[in-house]
Amino acid sequence: MTSPSEPRAARRSSAASPLTTPPSDAAVPVVDASAVRDMEDVGEVLGNACFGCGPDVPHGLRIRRTGHDGSTAYAEFTVQPEHQGAPGLAHGGILASAMDEILGTSAWLLGGRYVTGRLETDYLAPVPVGSVVHLTARCTGVDGRKAYIEGEARLGGPDGPIAVRAASIFIKVPLEHFTKER
Numbered sequence: 001m002t003s004p005s006e007p008r009a010a011r012r013s014s015a016a017s018p019l020t021t022p023p024s025d026a027a028v029p030v031v032d033a034s035a036v037r038d039m040e041d042v043g044e045v046l047g048n049a050c051f052g053c054g055p056d057v058p059h060g061l062r063i064r065r066t067g068h069d070g071s072t073a074y075a076e077f078t079v080q081p082e083h084q085g086a087p088g089l090a091h092g093g094i095l096a097s098a099m100d101e102i103l104g105t106s107a108w109l110l111g112g113r114y115v116t117g118r119l120e121t122d123y124l125a126p127v128p129v130g131s132v133v134h135l136t137a138r139c140t141g142v143d144g145r146k147a148y149i150e151g152e153a154r155l156g157g158p159d160g161p162i163a164v165r166a167a168s169i170f171i172k173v174p175l176e177h178f179t180k181e182r
C-alpha cells in the first residue's frame, strides 16, 4: 500500500514511461524452455567476463542468477565497498548495471539474444554497502525485435521494500552482434 507522502515514483505501479510501455496488442510470451541451455552455450562460446554476472570479474557485481518461474527471472548480489558512490551507499550507476543484468536475463529467457536499447531507472531508497539486493524482471510485451522488460531491486529479502524500479526495451540481435570484428 502506498501513501501520498511517498515519492511519486513509488506510488506508480510500474517504472515504465510511454517509451517503455509496449503497444496494447503486444504478445506477452513465457520463458522458452531451451533458453537456459542456450545462455550456457553462448557463455561457453564467448566466455564470461561480464561486469554484471562474471563470477571471477574483479570489482564486478558477481550477480547470481537464481532461476525463473516461467515468466519472472530472479537473481541477487551483495553490494561491495568498491560499488560505493556516496560513503556507505551503492552508486546509482552500479544499481542501473544490476538492473540491466536482470532485465537482460529476462529478455534472453524469451529465447534469442538481446541487447539493451533503452533503460529507465527510478531510485526509491538508498542501498547500503553490504546489502543483499534481490532482483526480479519480467517481459511485458514483445513487438517485432523489441522486448519490453520491467524489473525491481528489493532490499532485505525477496519481499523487502523496492529500492530501484526499471523499465526497458531490449532489441533482438544475431549471435554475430557479439562475435564480429569491430
Ligand SMILES: CCCCC/C=C\C/C=C\C/C=C\C/C=C\CCCC(=O)SCCNC(=O)CCNC(=O)[C@H](O)C(C)(C)COP(=O)(O)OP(=O)(O)OC[C@H]1O[C@@H](n2cnc3c(N)ncnc32)[C@H](O)[C@@H]1OP(=O)(O)O
Residues within 6 Å of the ligand: 039, 040, 042, 043, 046, 047, 048, 050, 052, 100, 101, 102, 103, 104, 105, 106, 108, 114, 115, 116, 117, 118, 144, 145, 146, 169, 171, 173, 178
Ligand atoms: C550481452 C551479454 C553477453 C554476455 C555473454 C555471456 C554469457 C551469455 C549468457 C547469458 C546472457 C544473459 C543475460 C544478458 C544479461 C545482461 C544483458 C546486458 C545487455 C547489455 O548491456 S548490451 C550493451 C548495451 N547495448 C548496446 O550496446 C546496444 C547498442 N546498439 C546497437 O547495437 C543497435 O542500435 C541495435 C542492435 C540495438 C539496433 O540496431 P539495428 O540496426 O540492429 O536495428 P534498428 O536500429 O533497425 O532497430 C530495430 C528496432 O529496435 C528499435 N530500437 C532500436 N534502438 C532503440 C532504442 N534505443 N529505443 C527504442 N527502440 C529502439 C528500432 O526503432 C526498431 O524498431 P522497429 O522494428 O519497430 O522499427
